[in-house]
Amino acid sequence: MKQVLSQQEIDSLLKAVESGKIDTLDLDDDDQENRVKLYDFKRPVRLAKEYISTLNMVFGEFTKIASNILSTQVRTNITVQLASIEQVSFDEFVHSVPRFTLMGLFHSAPLEGTQIIEVSPQLCLQLVDLLCGSLEIRDSREEITKESFTDIEMAILEDVLNNFVHSFELAWRDVVKIKSEIESTETNPQIMQTMSPNEPVVLVTFTVVVHNIRTFINLCVPYIFFEGMLDKLSLRNWFHSEKETDHSDSGKLEKNLQTAPVNMEVLLGETIMTLENFLQLELGDIIPLDGKTSDPLILTVEKFPRYFVKPGLKGKKMAVEVLQYIGGETDE
DSSP, X not given: OOOOOOHHHHHHHHHHHHHTSSOHHHHHHHHHHHTOOOOOTTSOOOSOHHHHHHHHHHHHHHHHHHHHHHHHHHTSOEEEEEEEEEXXXXXXXXXXXXXXXXXXXXXXXXXXXXXXXXXXXXXHHHHHHXXXXXXXXXXXXXXXXXXXXXXXXXXXXXXXXXXXXXXXXXXXXXXXXXXXXXXXXESOGGGOXXXXXXXXXXXXXXXXXXXXXXEEEEEEEEHHHHHTTGGGGOHHHHSOOOOOOOHHHHHHHHHHHHTOOOOEEXXXXXXXXXXXXXXXXXXXXXXXXXXXXXXXXXXXXXXXEEEEEEXXXXXXXXXXXXXXXXXXXXXX
């Protein structure tokens, strides 16, 4: 942080400039020099900070969806958390992941580019153990000695990848409608040639906690994926308050509600009977109830009391006549 000058120091500085002790040209040169910023062309920054804020919201939603879907799949509590969002080159991403890992390459129509979901081998083996019924969770610090997954493990892990891809699709539903499908899977990142090494990508890292053991997944999204919807990534587009209300929407909503079915019930009365008397019931027996024949009955709508009614007949069918609206409040 730059030092804040006191009023006495400011006055002394102004006097020095007026007397010629300090050359203003030198100050301009220093100020110009401080404005120069280093730029690494190997790590191009394409998305502004405003867009990154929107991505934080989108991938925050991804963590919630993925946590719920994964926890349901393996029947144990799994927490997915957003760790970081970086703009790097594709070559940096490839060199940042292990040589043996699980990678799912998928496409999201109608947007361009191929996205990559990378799941650490430690997490893969943890999920395989859980899905196969194991009660023990292997430590994430345990060194992975195997160099490939078996056919059974790959079949199980493909379902896991599909769940991640489905979570990705749902996370974007408030921004753009996409249909994501896995195209292929890889275990060696060095042989992937889906993009040029210098192509800019957004690298999203998530931490995954299973039984207090922390592992990670990476999501690699090329910049071309965002090109067609940059206007929708603006926060002003999300929180635009000047948009006029479409009154036709409320009319459509009301029309749809009119056709919604509701369950209505009328309780004639209640009584308590011993099991012995219940077993001896025969045709024609009369069961006394707790209410009087002159008392109104209660009509409930979706289990909530709404009206006092009187029983009767309409044609050959039983019916009730509405006497009074009670607004959901009774003495019971």
